[in-house]
Every structure is written in C-alpha cells, then in structure tokens.
Amino acid sequence: MDSNILLEELQSIFRDILDQPDLVLTRGSNANNVEDWDSLAHINLVTAIEKRYKIKFALGELQELKDVGDMIDLIQVKLAAK
Amino acid sequence: MIYMNLDHLAIDEILLKRRSLRRQLSAEEGLQPVRIAVLGGSTTNEIVDLLELFLLASGFQPAFHQSEYGRFYEDAVLDPSDLIAFAPDIVYIHTSFLNVQSVPPVHCSEADFQGYVEAELGRYKQIWQSVEEHVPAQIIQNNFELPPFAFLGNLDAVSSGGASRFFLALNAEFARAAATDPRLTLQDVHRLSAQIGLAQWFDWDRYFGYKILTTSEGSVLLARSLASIVRAIYGKSRKVLVLDLDNTLWGGVIGDDGVDNIQIGRETPVAEAYTAFQEYCLSLRNRGVLLAVCSKNNEDVAKQGFEHPDSVLKLEHISCFKANWEPKHENILAIAKELNLGVDSFVFVDDNPAERSIVESQIGGIAVPDVGNEVTRYAAIIEAGRYFEPVSMSEEDLARAALYQNNAARASSEAKFANYGEYLDSLEMSAEIERFKPLYLERIAQLTNKSNQFNLTTRRYTLAEMEAISRDAQYIGLYGKLSDRFGDNGLISIVLGRREGDLLHIDLWLMSCRVLKRDMELAMLDVLVSEAREIGIRTLQGQYLPTKKNGMVEDHYEKLGFDLVSLDPESKISVWTLDVSGYIPRTQHIKILEPVHG
Numbered sequence: 001m002d003s004n005i006l007l008e009e010l011q012s013i014f015r016d017i018l019d020q021p022d023l024v025l026t027r028g029s030n031a032n033n034v035e036d037w038d039s040l041a042h043i044n045l046v047t048a049i050e051k052r053y054k055i056k057f058a059l060g061e062l063q064e065l066k067d068v069g070d071m072i073d074l075i076q077v078k079l080a081a082k
Numbered sequence: 083m084i085y086m087n088l089d090h091l092a093i094d095e096i097l098l099k100r101r102s103l104r105r106q107l108s109a110e111e112g113l114q115p116v117r118i119a120v121l122g123g124s125t126t127n128e129i130v131d132l133l134e135l136f137l138l139a140s141g142f143q144p145a146f147h148q149s150e151y152g153r154f155y156e157d158a159v160l161d162p163s164d165l166i167a168f169a170p171d172i173v174y175i176h177t178s179f180l181n182v183q184s185v186p187p188v189h190c191s192e193a194d195f196q197g198y199v200e201a202e203l204g205r206y207k208q209i210w211q212s213v214e215e216h217v218p219a220q221i222i223q224n225n226f227e228l229p230p231f232a233f234l235g236n237l238d239a240v241s242s243g244g245a246s247r248f249f250l251a252l253n254a255e256f257a258r259a260a261a262t263d264p265r266l267t268l269q270d271v272h273r274l275s276a277q278i279g280l281a282q283w284f285d286w287d288r289y290f291g292y293k294i295l296t297t298s299e300g301s302v303l304l305a306r307s308l309a310s311i312v313r314a315i316y317g318k319s320r321k322v323l324v325l326d327l328d329n330t331l332w333g334g335v336i337g338d339d340g341v342d343n344i345q346i347g348r349e350t351p352v353a354e355a356y357t358a359f360q361e362y363c364l365s366l367r368n369r370g371v372l373l374a375v376c377s378k379n380n381e382d383v384a385k386q387g388f389e390h391p392d393s394v395l396k397l398e399h400i401s402c403f404k405a406n407w408e409p410k411h412e413n414i415l416a417i418a419k420e421l422n423l424g425v426d427s428f429v430f431v432d433d434n435p436a437e438r439s440i441v442e443s444q445i446g447g448i449a450v451p452d453v454g455n456e457v458t459r460y461a462a463i464i465e466a467g468r469y470f471e472p473v474s475m476s477e478e479d480l481a482r483a484a485l486y487q488n489n490a491a492r493a494s495s496e497a498k499f500a501n502y503g504e505y506l507d508s509l510e511m512s513a514e515i516e517r518f519k520p521l522y523l524e525r526i527a528q529l530t531n532k533s534n535q536f537n538l539t540t541r542r543y544t545l546a547e548m549e550a551i552s553r554d555a556q557y558i559g560l561y562g563k564l565s566d567r568f569g570d571n572g573l574i575s576i577v578l579g580r581r582e583g584d585l586l587h588i589d590l591w592l593m594s595c596r597v598l599k600r601d602m603e604l605a606m607l608d609v610l611v612s613e614a615r616e617i618g619i620r621t622l623q624g625q626y627l628p629t630k631k632n633g634m635v636e637d638h639y640e641k642l643g644f645d646l647v648s649l650d651p652e653s654k655i656s657v658w659t660l661d662v663s664g665y666i667p668r669t670q671h672i673k674i675l676e677p678v679h680g
C-alpha cells in the first residue's frame with residue numbers, strides 16, 4: 001500500500017482515538033510532539049491499527065518504533081508478508 | 083437529557099471513538115456523581131476508561147481512584163489511607179488467576195486441597211473486611227476465569243492438584259461470601275469469560291506488553307457488566323419489559339391469520355422458538371421484572387393470543403395491556419403512567435424496526451435493543467444489554483410482580499365507592515411504622531437510592547451510612563410498611579429526622595409510588611410527631627429540594643399543614659416548619675400497628 005495513503009488512513013485513526021479532528025499527522029509525529037498520545041492512547045492506537053489492517057505486531061516490534069514513519073514502514077512490511 | 087445508546091455501537095466503534103463519546107456524554111447535565119476506587123491486580127486503566135464511558139451513558143458522573151499497579155491487597159489491608167482519603171462509594175477489586183498465591187501444587191493431596199482454597203479465601207476476606215471497616219462503600223469483587231492452561235488436561239478439573247478444580251472451588255467460596263454479605267457484590271467474570279471463550283479473553287501480547295490481561299473485547303465486556311452492577315446498586319436497573327405481539331411473542335399476525343393459526347407451541351420449529359422466547363419472558367417476570375404489552379391490534383383479538391392453549395404467557399402475567407391503533411410511544415407513556423414507573427426503567431422489544439425507531443426517538447431514556455426479527459436471537463440480545471441486573475434478590479423483588487397486579491385490582495375496585503375515604507376504608511389498611519431496624523437497613527438504603535418522585539430531598543445513602551445513622555441517637559429514622567386486603571406492600575416509606583436542640587430537621591422523606599394517595603404520609607407524620615415529642619422536640623423543619631422528577635411533592639408540607647418559612651425564588655427550594663405542641667393525630671384510614679418489642 002502506498003505510504004501516503006497509509007499516512008492519511010493513520011491520520012484518520014489518530015484523529016478518532018485522540019479526539020482531535022484537525023490533527024495533522026506526519027512521518028515525524030511521535031508521542032512527544034502529538035498532544036495526548038499517552039500510554040493508554042498508544043495501546044488504543046495499536047489495537048485499532050491491528051484491527052484495521054488485520055495484522056498483529058509482535059512483542060518487541062513496537063518498542064523499536066520512533067515515530068509514525070517507522071510505524072508506516074512496519075505496517076507495509078506486515079501487509080506485504082500477508 | 084440526550085441518551086446516547088452505546089448498545090447500538092459496535093465494539094470497534096466504541097474503542098475508536100471513545101474520547102469523543104466521553105466528551106459528548108460528559109457535557110450532559112444532571113449526571114449523578116459516583117466515586118469508584120479500583121484496586122487491581124493488573125493494569126486497570128483500560129477497564130476504568132471504558133467503565134467511565136458506560137457509566138456516563140447511564141447518567142453517572144464517575145470519579146476514579148486506582149491502586150498502584152498490582153497493590154490491591156496492600157492498598158486495602160496494609161495501607162488503606164489513600165482509599166480512605168478518596169472516600170469511595172464503590173470499591174472494585176479486580177483480580178485474576180495471576181494474583182492468586184496459594185494454587186495447590188500438582189501433587190496436592192485430596193486432604194490438603196481445601197486448605198489451599200481456605201488460604202486464598204482468607205486473603206480476600208481480609209481485603210473485604212478491611213474495606214468494610216475503613217470506608218462506607220459497596221464492594222464489587224470479581225470471581226475468577228478458568229486458568230488459560232490446563233496442565234493436567236481433562237484431569238485438571240478433577241485432580242486435587244488441578245488448577246481448574248481449584249478456581250471452581252474458590253469461585254464457589256466467593257459466591258457463598260457474597261450471598262451472606264450485603265456489602266459484597268460479586269462480578270461473575272467466570273461467566274463473562276466463558277461467554278466469549280478463553281481464547282478470546284486472554285491476550286498475552288497485551289499482557290506482556292502492557293500488563294493488561296484481557297483482549298479489548300474482554301475489557302469491554304468487563305466494563306459493561308460493571309456498569310450494570312453500578313446501575314443496580316443505585317437502583318437504576320430497568321424494571322419493565324414492554325412487548326409487541328405479532329412476530330414478537332408469537333409467529334404470524336393474529337388479526338389476519340386468526341388465533342388458531344399463529345405460531346406457538348411445540349408443533350413446528352418456529353412455534354417452538356416463540357415458545358422458548360415466551361418462557362424467557364416468563365422467567366424474567368418470575369424474578370420481578372414486569373411485563374407489559376404494546377401492540378397494534380384490536381384488544382379483544384390480541385388477548386385471544388394469550389388464551390391459546392399453548393401460550394406460556396397468560397394474561398395474568400401481563401401487568402399492563404395496551405392493544406389499539408394509537409402510536410406505540412403514546413401507549414408506552416400511558417403504560418408508564420398506569421404502572422407509576424418512569425420510562426427510563428422500560429425496555430421495549432418489537433420485531434418491527436420502524437416501531438423501534440419511533441419509540442426510541444420519541445421517548446427519552448427507554449431502552450430499545452436492536453433485536454432484529456429472528457425470534458431465536460431475541461433473548462440473547464436482551465440478555466446482552468444487561469438491563470435488569472438485580473443487586474440482590476429480596477423477597478420484595480419476587481413479590482413485586484404480584485403486587486403490581488394487586489394494584490390493578492385496586493384501581494378497578496376504586497370506581498364503586500361513594501367517596502375516596504370510603505374506598506380507603508375498604509382497603510383495610512394497616513401500617514407498621516417504627517424506628518429503623520437492622521433487618522430492614524438494606525431495603526432502606528435501597529429505597530433512598532431508587533425513589534425519585536415521592537422524595538422531598540432526593541438524598542442518597544449507602545447501607546453503611548444508614549447503619550451509622552441507625553445507631554446515632556441524634557437521628558429519628560422511621561420506616562413504614564403498609565398492608566391491605568390485597569396484600570403486603572412491603573417497606574414503602576422512610577422519614578429521617580436529625581435533631582438540633584429542640585428542632586428536628588427532616589433530612590429525608592420518601593415513599594414508593596405504589597402507595598400514592600393512601601394517606602400513608604399522614605400516618606408517617608403521626609408517628610414522627612409522637613417520637614419527636616418523646617425526645618423533647620418542639621418544631622419539625624422540612625425542606626423541599628426540587629428535581630426534574632419530584633414535582634409531585636412540591637406541596638407535600640403544605641398539605642400536611644406545615645408553615646412556609648422561606649422560598650428561594652431562584653432554586654425554588656422551600657423550607658417549612660410545624661409546631662408539634664398542639665398536634666393531633668390525623669390518620670383515619672390506616673390502622674397503625676402497635677410496635678412489637680423484644
């Protein structure tokens with residue numbers, strides 16, 4: 001899947017989960033520069049992404065992600081492997 | 083109040099939109115505050131987050147305190163200071179198989195097995211006892227799901243060293259404890275987990291990643307079930323099931339097909355399915371849920387359906403019957419009026435989506451589950467809504483259905499008398515009005531939490547608070563029970579006076595609406611005055627605090643002959659006094675029974 005489309009779809013999920021309808025997500029977005037991206041929100045985001053793309057992140061994979069860009073790359077790898 | 087029905091949202095939708103849902107629901111006015119402490123054995127943030135949502139949707143404004151991670155025992159028993167400072171109304175102890183310390187080893191002998199059960203039970207008893215001693219709160223304790231792995235295979239449920247057998251035994255002990263302690267309410271996680279299956283319940287990625295043991299679906303189930311328990315504790319469980327007839331209680335359209343051709347009985351699979359649904363409704367009725375009928379039919383034709391020899395439901399099971407061609411929402415409002423219950427205690431079941439939609443849009447607060455039109459699914463869908471959760475089964479609950487039927491009989495006999503007093507005399511009423519007794523404290527606390535209409539101050543009390551009050555000499559707490567020739571109405575009125583010098587503040591005056599217009603308030607006043615005089619009270623002072631629901635008692639004190647002291651033009655709060663020196667007892671139509679001592 002094209003990474004720009006993926007970014008747009010993730011933006012929509014982030015907007016819902018964080019209840020920020022105007023949130024603009026970039027590859028550089030991370031828990032430090034996005035408001036209210038706390039640990040519980042993080043769990044919710046991961047769960048929503050897993051459900052949306054019918055993928056499962058392995059334990060440990062998530063710890064290595066620095067930002068949304070890394071997340072997009074990982075999702076692409078998972079989708080390609082399906 | 084806008085009721086947002088979370089039941090209509092898919093779980094994924096709730097999970098995705100929970101923050102905006104919470105924002106919208108929090109904006110509602112008139113939410114009832116409730117303080118909930120969660121003592122957890124794993125990370126409880128997700129459950130709390132979801133519980134908050136479901137409670138907001140039920141009209142509560144919850145505030146939460148969570149124990150430090152895994153410190154449910156320490157925070158309850160060793161250092162309860164945070165718990166005490168938080169002053170919870172409810173303490174939820176959320177633990178799983180992982181928090182159990184004394185699981186028997188695989189070589190455990192039959193003789194030692196019970197010792198392991200007792201040891202673990204003892205630890206929990208310490209927790210419950212400590213909470214009960216330190217805070218006047220209701221405790222909700224979950225029992226255990228089966229452990230995820232059965233190391234002994236099928237023998238795990240058999241052997242004294244089997245974890246499955248151990249947890250089932252522990253659950254049985256928890257049930258025994260909850261059955262005998264009115265302040266301990268059990269959450270049946272064993273059943274919840276079975277409902278979606280252990281494979282969908284445990285999530286090891288989430289456990290090792292975030293220390294959340296359950297899947298998000300599991301957390302939603304837990305939170306929904308908790309919300310229904312909280313509703314039950316505060317008397318907000320629903321009480322009435324309103325049923326459509328054609329293709330809801332039987333197959334076919336009785337007006338077109340005729341009573342002989344409707345599908346009910348054992349002859350065909352479809353008929354059997356409708357019979358099973360009728361049996362489900364009857365079971366609800368037998369545990370105190372009232373059944374009402376709301377159908378577009380001619381009344382005489384509709385009633386024939388219940389005379390069908392195979393109909394499980396008979397007319398006598400239906401507390402209110404409306405079959406006509408008026409819009410259903412109007413009929414439901416009429417049913418509410420006749421039964422003297424709020425529509426927010428109603429659940430409406432109809433196979434027709436158009437009827438469901440109009441009823442839901444026209445009547446705020448009614449629950450209209452999307453039951454579809456397959457009779458085989460109705461019961462499970464109603465069940466999933468957890469509308470009728472009882473917190474305990476009192477004899478009151480079991481007798482209630484019969485009571486409301488008696489009320490209907492009273493209403494029909496009312497017409498034949500020359501005047502109202504004559505009618506009241508014909509009821510042959512007798513009242514037991516006495517100081518609070520331990521036996522009744524549970525019912526008394528329950529009534530303070532569920533009476534909204536005939537309630538002057540709408541103050542809510544927990545069982546623990548009522549226990550304290552009943553021991554405090556500064557209070558005169560009176561309960562009233564009323565019987566008549568149709569039956570025992572049970573404990574239906576409470577008046578609570580607080581002494582300040584020679585003045586008695588009436589903090590609480592409430593009555594169940596099923597005994598409206600029976601002069602019971604006069605009887606209560608007579609006894610209150612006599613008790614007050616005995617301790618040297620000169621003046622009774624009552625207060626009316628208006629709410630959306632208690633308009634019917636606006637002139638309560640005026641009718642009883644109190645003098646208006648003040649009326650706040652903004653809040654409409656009024657204060658009234660009565661000089662008791664010249665008071666003459668007024669009860670004419672109720673015989674007040676002499677207190678039985680010893």
